[in-house]
Amino acid sequence: MTMAKAEDSVSLLVPHKMVWQRLTEFNRWDEWLRIPDAGNKGLGDNMRWLGGEGTEMRFGLYNGGELAQTMRMTEWDPPRHLAMELEGWNWKASVAPKARSREKMGSSMGAVPALRLRYSADLAPVSDLETTFTFRMEAEFTHRFFGPLFNLLIPVRRDLKRLAAEFTNSFSHSFDRRKAA
Numbered sequence: 001m002t003m004a005k006a007e008d009s010v011s012l013l014v015p016h017k018m019v020w021q022r023l024t025e026f027n028r029w030d031e032w033l034r035i036p037d038a039g040n041k042g043l044g045d046n047m048r049w050l051g052g053e054g055t056e057m058r059f060g061l062y063n064g065g066e067l068a069q070t071m072r073m074t075e076w077d078p079p080r081h082l083a084m085e086l087e088g089w090n091w092k093a094s095v096a097p098k099a100r101s102r103e104k105m106g107s108s109m110g111a112v113p114a115l116r117l118r119y120s121a122d123l124a125p126v127s128d129l130e131t132t133f134t135f136r137m138e139a140e141f142t143h144r145f146f147g148p149l150f151n152l153l154i155p156v157r158r159d160l161k162r163l164a165a166e167f168t169n170s171f172s173h174s175f176d177r178r179k180a181a
Contacts, residue, residue, distance in 0.1 A: 006136070006138075006163070009133065011130060012133055013129060014175050027048060028174070033119075046061070047071075084118070118139075119135070135168050136164065138160075139160055
């Protein structure tokens with residue numbers, strides 16, 4: 001299967017360690033990663049740390065107070081790199097295409113991983129007071145039957161580019177001190 005990828009970078013006039021500290025404020029990621037209508041898509045609209053350290057870290061994506069999905073840290077190299085992955089988006093009858101039977105789609109796909117999302121961030125110190133921040137997103141529909149079709153028909157790459165740019169922009173504005181272009 002083909003994984004869609006997007007990347008965005010920005011230079012920040014902020015010391016490297018301060019950028020890492022802000023990046024690892026995971027409860028703020030939902031401010032920076034704005035997936036439109038995420039709660040209604042089964043992705044969750046609020047991210048919370050569930051526990052663990054390093055690659056044992058787990059995060060919950062919540063809709064209101066209900067846990068919708070979990071994510072796990074897959075790579076942890078402070079203060080330079082991190083990567084996390086959401087795998088196993090369980091389709092719900094409420095998000096099945098309207099043209100099909102919602103009950104049939106929901107029951108046949110309800111417990112099958114359908115989408116893999118991967119987020120990664122790299123920090124590179126330029127000087128004591130400047131850091132290059134790079135954010136990457138990858139997505140792939142992995143459902144055994146529908147995955148190849150969805151990978152062809154759904155414009156994920158365009159959405160990932162927009163989301164990666166929005167994350168980078170929102171994250172950099174949390175410092176309010178970007179390098180002038």
